[in-house]
Amino acid sequence: MIRKARLNDISTIIEIIKSTIEEMKTYNNTQWGENYPLDEDFADDIENGDLYVDDDCGHIKGFICVNFIEPVEYEGLNWSSNDKSMMIHRMAVNPRFRQQGVATELINFAEKLAYYNNVVYLKTDTYSINTKMNSLLKKCGFKFIGKINLFDKEKSFYCYDKLLKNFK
Template identity: 55%
Template sequence: MIRKAKISDVGTIMTIINETVKEMKSYGNNQWDENYPNSETFINDIKNDSLYVYEEDNNIKGFICIDCNQAAEYENLNWSLNEKCMVAHRIAVNTKFRNSGIATKLMSFCEELALKEGIIYIKTDTYSLNTKMNSLFKKLGYKFIGEVKFLSKEKAFYCYEKILK
């Protein structure tokens, strides 16, 4: 089940973040670290009604932030459409439950939520070194649009879009 996150979920979310950061570091990906994303990031997402968790058997197995907030860095890219879109941010799955389709379910939920709100366009990005998310976006039919630099990271972030039917 996917539901809106609650403040009481933040501890579990941060456990998932900490494990994910360790894993990312193991293959040289410094997209996330001890400073970002932090509990304040997720508390703000919850206050903005944009954080969703995937829960099964009373375990939060993953989460996604979905809103319409585009990074300013997106402005210089050649997007296919110039209209309101949903943006998927901060997607993670508990390392114990990886490879069970949870990230795909979270992205499908993002698409369903967009359509429910009359939005046919999704944008997202991930660090160029995040091979798992880059593979997921391609597998789900997201089109690579270009690169942006932000969060004072050394490498570029790859941006993707999907027009929903």
């Protein structure tokens, strides 16, 4: 069941982040590290009502942040639409629950959340060498839009968007 995250979820979320960072290091992905994302980022997400967890009987399978905060770096890209959009930020799956469709469920949830907020358009970005997230976004029907630079990283971030269909 996907629900809004609570402050007492942060310690588990940080453990997921730590294991995700270790895995990312195995393929030289430095998208996340010691300085990002931090406890404070998730506390802010929770305070703003933007962070959601996939909770299976008290076990957090994964999390996703969805909101209207668009990075200024998105300006100037040739997006598919000028419609109001929601953004996907900070998403990860607990290693114990990988290969079970959790990431796809989280993306599907973001789509439904956008639609229920009268938004039919999602945007996101991920580090160019984050092969898993790039593959997931393509698999979920997101369209590659272009590249941006973020966080003084040496490689670019790939930006994606998706026009949503009606949900019943």
